[in-house]
Amino acid sequence: MPTGVALRDPRDQLFAAAERLLLRTGPTALTSRAVTAEAGCAKGVLHRYFTDFDDFLAELVLDRIARLDTGSAELRAAAGTGTVADNLAAAMIDLFETVAVAIVGLVIFRDELRIRLRRTTPVGVPLLTEATAMITEYLAAERELGRLPKDIDIDALAPTVIGAAHLLFADRQAEPPSQAAVRRMVRTVLGEAR
CATH class of the missing domain: 1.10.357.10 (Tetracycline Repressor, domain 2)
Incomplete structure (x- = not known):
C-alpha cells in the first residue's frame, strides 16, 4: 500500500522540506527522517535519489x-x-x-x-x-x-x-x-x- 503523497519532483520537494526545517529548527534537528516526514514521503525516497544523507545535504547546498x-x-x-x-x-x-x-x-x-x-x-x-x-x-x-x-x-x-x-x-x-x-x-x- 502506498504511503505519503505523490512527488512531482522529489529532489526539489525534499530540498524545500529541508529548508523549512532548517529555518524552523536549525541544523541540529535536521535528519533524513525529519526531512522525509516534512516532505510527506517515505524515508526510502531520499535514499533513492541520494547515496546517503550527507550526499543529500551536499546537493542541497x-x-x-x-x-x-x-x-x-x-x-x-x-x-x-x-x-x-x-x-x-x-x-x-x-x-x-x-x-x-x-x-x-x-x-x-x-x-x-x-x-x-x-x-x-x-x-x-x-x-x-x-x-x-x-x-x-x-x-x-x-x-x-x-x-x-x-x-x-x-x-x-x-x-x-x-x-x-x-x-x-x-x-x-x-x-x-x-x-x-x-x-x-x-x-x-x-x-x-x-
Missing part, C-alpha cells in the same frame, strides 16, 4: 549555490544604476533573508558535509565564498564604471560586506534587520568609497 547565479547576474546588471550602497544592501537582503544563514550554520555544524563540499569549494565557507565572489564582481564593475575609486581594495571590501551582513542576519530568534539597518551597514563598510 550546491543547489542553493547555483541559485546565486541569478542574483549575481541581477547585481551585475545593476552596476551603473542607483547607488552602489543601495544595490549592495538589496543584494544582501535577497541573499540573507532566504535560507542562506541556516545553510551556513548547517555547513559549519556537519563535518562530513564540509568535507564533501571541499570538492567544489576548496577554501572558505561554501555559499559565503560564492556570495563574496558575486560581490567582488559587482564592485569591479562599479569601479570600471568610475563609481568607485580605482585604488579601492575590492578583494578586502567584498568579504567585509558579506561578513557584516551575515552577522546582521545570523540571529534566527530575532526579527530580520530592517532595510535601513542593512543600508546603514553597507554605507559604513563602503565608507568614502560609495
Whole structure:
C-alpha cells in the first residue's frame, strides 16, 4: 500500500522540506527522517535519489549555490544604476533573508558535509565564498564604471560586506534587520568609497 503523497519532483520537494526545517529548527534537528516526514514521503525516497544523507545535504547546498547565479547576474546588471550602497544592501537582503544563514550554520555544524563540499569549494565557507565572489564582481564593475575609486581594495571590501551582513542576519530568534539597518551597514563598510 502506498504511503505519503505523490512527488512531482522529489529532489526539489525534499530540498524545500529541508529548508523549512532548517529555518524552523536549525541544523541540529535536521535528519533524513525529519526531512522525509516534512516532505510527506517515505524515508526510502531520499535514499533513492541520494547515496546517503550527507550526499543529500551536499546537493542541497550546491543547489542553493547555483541559485546565486541569478542574483549575481541581477547585481551585475545593476552596476551603473542607483547607488552602489543601495544595490549592495538589496543584494544582501535577497541573499540573507532566504535560507542562506541556516545553510551556513548547517555547513559549519556537519563535518562530513564540509568535507564533501571541499570538492567544489576548496577554501572558505561554501555559499559565503560564492556570495563574496558575486560581490567582488559587482564592485569591479562599479569601479570600471568610475563609481568607485580605482585604488579601492575590492578583494578586502567584498568579504567585509558579506561578513557584516551575515552577522546582521545570523540571529534566527530575532526579527530580520530592517532595510535601513542593512543600508546603514553597507554605507559604513563602503565608507568614502560609495
